[in-house]
Amino acid sequence: MRLAKYLSHCGVCSRRQASRLIDAAEVRVNGHPANHIDHVTDDDHITVNGTQITGPAPKKLYLYHKPVGIDCKLRADDPSSLIHHLPPGVRVYPIGRLDKDSRGLLLLTNDGELCNRLIHPDHHQEKEYRVVVDRPFDPQFCARMSAGVPVDGVMTQACQVKPLTQDTFTIVLRQGMNRQIRKMARYCGYRVIDLYRIRIANLILDPDALPSGQYQPISFTELVLEEKKKEYRPTNILGGKSSIG
Structure with a gap:
């Protein structure tokens, strides 16, 4: 499997982000600097910024009600970064961004293929x-x-x-x-x-079910992606609350 796609499958980031990491020489394969034509398997030793990638992680998807003041860039040295407000356990990242001064619905996942389907201009999700x-x-x-x-x-x-x-x-x-x-x-x-x-897409933010600054896990079946020229009916999201402080 091509390296960028493999990193996406492992939940490291989207394929587009993986390509940027490779360009920045932040990925190594079996001790050598990676390049875009590398094909890898679970038997290869792959690191990103010195952290070993251990293979595909369980896929996760969360809704997050982003407040104003949170920056979607994942920078550990920035106190306002979203990285300090993510669910624990499996590493997830935002699908797309809301700027720091904006608020509302954000999707968090470790599924790079889903991320690519949502943000790639060919797919045109509303x-x-x-x-x-x-x-x-x-x-x-x-x-x-x-x-x-x-x-x-x-x-x-x-x-x-x-x-x-x-x-x-x-x-x-x-x-x-x-x-x-x-x-x-x-x-x-x-x-x-x-x-x-x-x-x-079809996911509507309900602030009573998901107050500002909180997240909740959802199943992948709750997200219905629109096919081109195909109509669909939005559905409200209800469910439990998980505070992130």
């Missing part, structure tokens, strides 16, 4: 957000946002935007550009003051 801006928007605002605006030199894809109040709307995206919603709103003359992700 993500829904509730957004508050700094002042009432005019009638043309939602139309401009939904039609697409230039962000970092790229025109955003058409999306669904629905007003809730004079300064609050929901937006459904299939893209994952850096700080996309904030930049879209800024282009239209508004500043986002609250960004709350409420849905990923």
Whole structure:
């Protein structure tokens, strides 16, 4: 099996992240610096940043209600990093990110294949957000946002935007550009003051069942990924609470 795919199967990270680790010379195979064409098995001695990889770990999936102030970059030397708030036991990492100033639903897993399916642009999974801006928007605002605006030199894809109040709307995206919603709103003359992700694919965040700063394990069958041009019905997530402090 190709090295990046093997690391993904072992729950180290996604294949894309594994490729970056290989490029950064942080992976060694049988004592030698790894390269992308390496094929490995469970019998090979593989290390990442000096830590030996012992083979595929049991696959885990969690919902996490991210509060504002948590950084999704996994940096042990950063007190605000998500790495200090992960479930114990099997190492997991976030599927995609919410920026530090945003809150809401985040998925945590050690399944690199699932991570790739959710974040790769070819798969187009929906993500829904509730957004508050700094002042009432005019009638043309939602139309401009939904039609697409230039962000970092790229025109955003058409999306669904629905007003809730004079300064609050929901937006459904299939893209994952850096700080996309904030930049879209800024282009239209508004500043986002609250960004709350409420849905990923068919999973809807229920803050009564999963309060801010807590996580809960779910089964992989509870996540239903949308096929292209196929409709599906969102489902609420209920269940127990596991505090992470």
